[in-house]
Amino acid sequence: MTTSHAARPPLPPFTRETAIQKVRMAEDAWNSRDPARVSLAYTTDSRWRNRTDFPQGREQIVAFLTRKWQREQEYRLIKELWAHEGNRIAVRFAYEWRDAEGNWYRSYGNENWEFDENGLMQLRFASINDLAINEAERKFFWPQGPRPANHPGLSELGL
Template sequence: MNAATLHTTSATRPPCPPFTRETAIQKVRMAEDGWNSRDPLRVAMAYTVDSQWRNRSEFPQGREQIVAFLTRKWQRELDYRLIKELWAFDGNRIAVRFAYEWRDADNNWFRAYGNENWEFDVHGLMQRRYASINDLAIAASERKFHWPQGRRPDDHPGLSELGL
C-alpha cells in the first residue's frame, strides 16, 4: 500500500449499513483487529478519504492526517493491545467501549479506557470517529492483555469477561 492509495475513494468495506447486531459486532472486531496490527496505512483505509476524528485533544481530518497521528501514537505507546466491545448501534452508527494497554519508553504501564462513536458511509467506510479516552497508570502485574502482539486470539476474554 502506498501514499496514492490514501486518496482512493471507490473502496467498499463490508459490512455496510444499515447494521444488524451481527454485522455491528463484526465491524467492531474488524476495527479492533486493524488497530492491533499497529499498521497506520491499513487502519487508515477503513476510513473515508475526508474522515473526521476527535481523539483526545487532536482532530485529524483525512487519511493522511490519520496515518500521521497513528504513526506518532504507536511510536510512544509501546506493546499496544486493544479490546473493543459493541455498546449500541442504529442504522449507520455504532458506539463502542474499549480498553487498551501500553507502556512508555520508561516501562511505565497504562490502561486506557474509552468510548467511541462511529458513523459510516454507504460503502462501510467510517466517516466520523469521536473518541473519549482516559489513561490509568497500572503496575506490570495488573496487566490483563497478554496475547502476542497482533490480533487478539478468539479465545481471549473480552472486556465484559475481564470485568472491565
C-alpha cells in the same frame, strides 16, 4: 463527505451481528499497529476527535497513528459493541501499553462511529482516560497482533 470507491463490508444499516463484526474488524486492524492499513477503513476526508487531536483525512490519520504507536509501546486493544442504529455504532474499549520509561497504562474509552454507504467510517469521536497500572495488573497478554478468538473480552475481564 467524500469516500473512496472501495466498499468495506459489512455495510450499513447494521444488524447486531454485522455491528459486532465491524467492531472486531476495527480491533484487529488497530492491533496490527499498521497506520496505512488502519486508514483504509476511513473515508478519504474522515474527521476524528481523539483527546486533543482532530485529524482529518487519511494522511493526517496515518501521521496521528504513527505518532501514537511510537509513544504507546506494546499496544494491545479490546473493543466491545455498546450500541448500534442505522449507520452508527457506539463502542467501548480498553487498551494496555507502556511508555518509553517502562511505565504501564490501561486506557479506557468510548467511541462513536458514523459510516458512509460503502461501510467506510466518516466520523470518529473518541473519549479516552488513562490509568497508570503496575505490570502485575496487566490483563492483555497475547502476542502482538490480533486478539486470539479465545481471549476474554472486556465484559469477561470485568473491565
